[in-house]
Amino acid sequence: MAEVVILPDAPSAGALVADEIVRLIRDRPHAVLGLATGSTPLPVYEALRSRLHGVDVSRVRGFALDEYVGIDPAHPQSYRSVITREVVEPLGLVPALIRTPDGRLEGIQHAGDQYEDAIEAAGGIDLQLLGIGTDGHIGFNEPGSSFASRTRVKTLTGQTRADNARFFASVDEVPVHCITQGLGTILRARHLVLLAFGEGKADAVAGAVEGPVTASLPGSAIQLHPHVTVVVDEAAASRLHYAEYYRDVWRNKPEWQGL
Ligand code: PGA
Numbered sequence: 001m002a003e004v005v006i007l008p009d010a011p012s013a014g015a016l017v018a019d020e021i022v023r024l025i026r027d028r029p030h031a032v033l034g035l036a037t038g039s040t041p042l043p044v045y046e047a048l049r050s051r052l053h054g055v056d057v058s059r060v061r062g063f064a065l066d067e068y069v070g071i072d073p074a075h076p077q078s079y080r081s082v083i084t085r086e087v088v089e090p091l092g093l094v095p096a097l098i099r100t101p102d103g104r105l106e107g108i109q110h111a112g113d114q115y116e117d118a119i120e121a122a123g124g125i126d127l128q129l130l131g132i133g134t135d136g137h138i139g140f141n142e143p144g145s146s147f148a149s150r151t152r153v154k155t156l157t158g159q160t161r162a163d164n165a166r167f168f169a170s171v172d173e174v175p176v177h178c179i180t181q182g183l184g185t186i187l188r189a190r191h192l193v194l195l196a197f198g199e200g201k202a203d204a205v206a207g208a209v210e211g212p213v214t215a216s217l218p219g220s221a222i223q224l225h226p227h228v229t230v231v232v233d234e235a236a237a238s239r240l241h242y243a244e245y246y247r248d249v250w251r252n253k254p255e256w257q258g259l
Pocket of ligand 1: 037038039041042130131132133134137138139
């Protein structure tokens with residue numbers, strides 16, 4: 001099962017996950033990170049800033065989960081721009097080693113396969129950061145996505161477009177299509193780290209961790225993966241049936257085990 005770590009707040013969650021990423025990069029200077037956008041991973045990136053001083057990140061590679069389709073890569077809300085601004089520049093990563101799916105309309109029908117090939121050529125993703133949508137999506141795999149899916153074009157749900165409207169002038173400006181790593185792609189990463197904060201994510205977290213494994217809640221795909229760490233604050237943990245057990249597991253976690 002997923003290891004569920006319940007922490008008091010987002011900064012402590014960010015610190016825990018950042019420590020794990022630093023450990024990974026020290027062990028494996030050519031580590032391949034799976035990067036997520038949205039508000040959720042920001043405390044991780046924030047915590048990494050100070051921790052990466054003096055760590056050689058010149059060979060670290062990265063693959064973003066998803067991108068909007070038809071958006072100019074230079075648009076401030078393209079995930080290429082977001083990853084550059086929030087991750088690559090502040091952490092001093094090498095821009096050429098950090099990829100996002102190519103959401104430009106020209107050649108879009110081949111962009112998914114090319115992204116899969118690039119991930120494979122890099123040797124696969126070592127640690128994949130994940131947020132979860134209020135509708136249970138991971139990446140932009142909306143309800144109904146196949147657990148075997150690869151990187152491909154999807155249509156965003158109205159709920160996701162409304163959730164993301166805060167980044168745009170209005171909901172009408174949120175693109176309708178996206179290109180996202182598939183659930184099958186995500187499940188091939190060696191370690192999944194799913195973060196969620198706030199009451200609004202409590203149902204999605206409970207469904208992903210404890211609900212039936214169903215394409216209707218794509219986050220439940222994590223139950224099929226052998227190495228998953230779910231890091232949540234108290235509010236996002238509030239609907240977890242086995243919360244006391246997860247706290248007990250964390251309190252008694254053997255030191256040697258790592259995340
Ligand atoms: P959020 O989005 O981090 O902005 O809440 C999560 C997601 O949609 O996966």
